[in-house]
Amino acid sequence: MLRKLIASGLFLVFFAVVSAETEEFIQLFLPDGTPITAELAVTDYERQRGLMYRKSIEEDQGMLFVFAGESFHSFWMKNMNFSIDILWLDEEKRIVHIEERVPPCSSWDCPSYAPDLPAQYVLELQAGMVERHCIQKQQRVDFVLN
Numbered sequence: 001m002l003r004k005l006i007a008s009g010l011f012l013v014f015f016a017v018v019s020a021e022t023e024e025f026i027q028l029f030l031p032d033g034t035p036i037t038a039e040l041a042v043t044d045y046e047r048q049r050g051l052m053y054r055k056s057i058e059e060d061q062g063m064l065f066v067f068a069g070e071s072f073h074s075f076w077m078k079n080m081n082f083s084i085d086i087l088w089l090d091e092e093k094r095i096v097h098i099e100e101r102v103p104p105c106s107s108w109d110c111p112s113y114a115p116d117l118p119a120q121y122v123l124e125l126q127a128g129m130v131e132r133h134c135i136q137k138q139q140r141v142d143f144v145l146n
Contacts, residue, residue, distance in 0.1 A: 028064065028143035032133050038064040038123065051124060052079040063124045066145065070118035076111065080104035083127035088119035095137050101127045
């Protein structure tokens, strides 16, 4: 009986934590002014989950990973279903590193992708957006976080 109560309690705590993760979105603008609706990934859980298991991402969508400070934040494509473009941005929201058409990975030895310079934000976009919008290092992505 005690085990069932403990298991039930743990389930409720897990459910409360997962339910507390709410999807938040912001509008951001690529260097050429193209608007993107970006889902925010702010908590450790949201950043670890990222775009895993999703079927696709639309051209006007993205995911913005927000970190407390600049560092060499690395990403991998484990459990992804589609390729993406990845932009690393410094604290001034200037692009410091770009990876294009990063392929999904289903094995445990997926490669990691990291910037050459420290970044505070990482923006994931539909594959091909960098090429279509002529995005280059040192350009600025505009957004306001609340």
